Amino acid sequence: MKTLFKNADILLRENGGYRVAESCFLAVEDDRISYIGEARPEGDFDCVKDMSSRLLMPGLYNCHNHSPMVLLRGVGSDLPLDKWLTEEIFPVEDRLTAEDIRAGSYLALLEMIACGTASFSDMYFEPHTTVGAVIEAGLRANIQRPVLSLDPNEKPEDSYRIREAMELYENYNGAADGRILIDFCIHAEYTCTETIARAYSELCRERHGLMHVHLSETYKEHDECIAKYGKTPAKWFEDLGAFDSRAFAAHCVAVSDEDIDIFLRHGVSVVHNPSSNLKLGSGFAPVAKLIDRGVNVALGTDGAASNNNLNIFEEMHLASIIHNGYMKDATVMGADTVIDMATVNGARLQGRENCGELAVGNKADIIAVSLEGPHMRPALDKKSLVTYSAQGSDVCMNMVDGRILYENGEYKTLDKERIYYDLNRAVERLYGGD
Numbered sequence: 342m343k344t345l346f347k348n349a350d351i352l353l354r355e356n357g358g359y360r361v362a363e364s365c366f367l368a369v370e371d372d373r374i375s376y377i378g379e380a381r382p383e384g385d386f387d388c389v390k391d392m393s394s395r396l397l398m399p400g401l402y403n404c405h406n407h408s409p410m411v412l413l414r415g416v417g418s419d420l421p422l423d424k425w426l427t428e429e430i431f432p433v434e435d436r437l438t439a440e441d442i443r444a445g446s447y448l449a450l451l452e453m454i455a456c457g458t459a460s461f462s463d464m465y466f467e468p469h470t471t472v473g474a475v476i477e478a479g480l481r482a483n484i485q486r487p488v489l490s491l492d493p494n495e496k497p498e499d500s501y502r503i504r505e506a507m508e509l510y511e512n513y514n515g516a517a518d519g520r521i522l523i524d525f526c527i528h529a530e531y532t533c534t535e536t537i538a539r540a541y542s543e544l545c546r547e548r549h550g551l552m553h554v555h556l557s558e559t560y561k562e563h564d565e566c567i568a569k570y571g572k573t574p575a576k577w578f579e580d581l582g583a584f585d586s587r588a589f590a591a592h593c594v595a596v597s598d599e600d601i602d603i604f605l606r607h608g609v610s611v612v613h614n615p616s617s618n619l620k621l622g623s624g625f626a627p628v629a630k631l632i633d634r635g636v637n638v639a640l641g642t643d644g645a646a647s648n649n650n651l652n653i654f655e656e657m658h659l660a661s662i663i664h665n666g667y668m669k670d671a672t673v674m675g676a677d678t679v680i681d682m683a684t685v686n687g688a689r690l691q692g693r694e695n696c697g698e699l700a701v702g703n704k705a706d707i708i709a710v711s712l713e714g715p716h717m718r719p720a721l722d723k724k725s726l727v728t729y730s731a732q733g734s735d736v737c738m739n740m741v742d743g744r745i746l747y748e749n750g751e752y753k754t755l756d757k758e759r760i761y762y763d764l765n766r767a768v769e770r771l772y773g774g775d
Contacts, residue, residue, distance in 0.1 A: 342387050342743065344369040349392035350712070350723060351377060352399070354685065354698040358677040361723045367397055369705040372743040377701055390738075394713050396723055398680075399698050400459025400706035400741060401653040402687020405553075405591040405612040405641025407465045409445030411452065412437070412767060413646035422559050422621045430646060436771055443470040444763040449651060450478045451760060454747045456652045456733030459706040460691060462589075462612075462641070464526045464553055468509055476517045479746045479754045481706070483691050484509070485526035485553050490537040497540035507544065520742065522551075522692065527583055529555040530566050530574040535581060542582035551692055552583050556590035559623045563595035575600035584609055589690050591641060592617075593631070594624045601627075601634050610637040610690040613682065615659040616650075617643035629664050629673045639687040652733040657683050661728050676728040709738035 346367045353362055368376035368386070376382040410430075417429025442465065453461060460481035463471055468486045475482040486506040497503060506525065514523040525545035527538050545552050556574050557563040566574045575596060578584055584607035591612045593600075604611065613628050631638050640656045642648050661679045665671050688697030695703045712720050716730050739747040746754050 342369075342371060343375075343384070344388045344390065344743070345382070345386040346390050346392045346397060346707075346709075347381070349709075350396045351699060352396060352680075352724065352727065353377070354681075354700070359680055359724050361396070367699070367707070369707075369740070369743050372705055374699060374701055374703050374705050374707075377699065392709060394711065395709040395737065396712055396727070397699065397707055397709055398727065399684040399696075400708050400739065401457045401683050402639060402691065402697065403453065403458050403461040403642050403651060403653050404589065404610075404639040404687045404690050405614055405643055406449075406461050406463045406651065407644035407646075408449035408453075408461065408463050408471060408651070409437070409442040409465050409467075410644030410646045411449045411651070412441060412445040412764075412771065413644070414649050416646050418620075418649075420621075422623060423561065425621060425647070433771060437467075439467045439470055440763075441767040441771065442467040443474065444760070444767040446471040446474040447478075447755065447760040448764050449645070450474055450480065451752065451755060451757060452651045454478065454480065454739050454752065454755075455736060456650075456654065457708040457710070457736040457739055458651070458653060459708070459739070459741050460687065460693065460696070462524070462553060462691060464528070469513070472509075472513050472516065472521055475521060477754065479520075479741055479744055481520045481522075481691075481693065481696075481741060483522045483524045483551070483553075484513070485524045487526045487528040488537065488541050489528040489532040490534045491532065493534055493536075495534065495537060497537060500537055503537070503541055503544070506541070510548070510550070518742075524551040524553050525586070526553040527578070529558075529562070530577050531562055535577075538578075538583060539581045542585065545586045546582060550586050552586050552588040554578060554583060554588065554590050556593055557595040557600070558592035558618075559621075560595045573597060573600055575603045579603050579607065587692065589639075591643070592623070592626065594618055594626045596627065596631075601631060601636065604631075604636050605634060608637075610639060610686075612639050612641040612690070613656075613660055614641045614643045615656055615663055617647040619659070619663070620649075621647055625663065625667050628660065629668060632678065637686050637689055638682055639690045640682045650733075653683050654731050654733045654735075657728055676724050679728050680724070705740055705743040707738075707740045708736050711735045711737045
């Protein structure tokens, strides 16, 4: 399949920054970008699309998510994290079935596709249901079955969570021509014993896997770990071997300079989740310091129950302004930095080569952003528009692996009506009685 986009403005990454090439052509052959330039490329194309008043840019990366939690959107609002989890979220999650999680996964995919997501990292239980949904939808995803244990006597060989996580890895890692990658995941220091965390970290190291953790999401979590173990969560994970493999840590609101040293020593990436951290009153991750020190920082939405959406454009906007305000310096988080966080940094974190930027030879993961809305005019600085003005609803096309998944409001791979039907059944069962 050969596709040509004409009359397109194209967001290109050059020398660590971005520029917009105006009124150009971009060609796709099968799953790769084959041409970018001002002149029309030679040859015939199966499909030619006019991108006038559209900006082509890389598909976005949501590097920390619990996608089935769209079923809990709005549950427990206006509570701090510990009460939100124990009093509102956990009781609903205890009632979830595999069919509920399947319905939630499909709803999340509708939302992410329409908002321009190309790939996401997801930790939740019953993950094989999410894998199947992603394969059908056509997105990329790094999926994990989180491992936790609150039983100090539980042995690794008796952990059904470890068993399920390893079965997921063996059955699905590399599925769908590599669109599906299976990572390892320790939920958090406060939800796992040292015995289980150490054993599971060793399994990850043996398989050269990628470890995903929650880390220092709140100062309460951070301080209680120090009181319990005499060390920070980052040091706790390091000492147990979780960072002996490639790893990434979500939130990192309360990290110290010594924790950042640990990240640099092991090449740990950090996922910034500004909406979730602000909604739950967790605080501000030291993103500017992390970037200045050389840590790879990507963006995530967290689950919809603590956001309440899966819109990476919103995370870009918040990440670009809250740190400027907090640091009282308008130059702290520029558009180039934030676009990197939403694209190429996410691809790097997920271990996806030739992804995250529009370049010849790279994977054809491309979104088209409409420039026609009143909030997008005048289009004097299109790079800044992407960061400060664009909304997820401005996405008018989403292509992943050279395949268009969504265009002008139409889903090409998913049945929206069926998904809504299954969602309504799950919501009625969970909240409206049997």
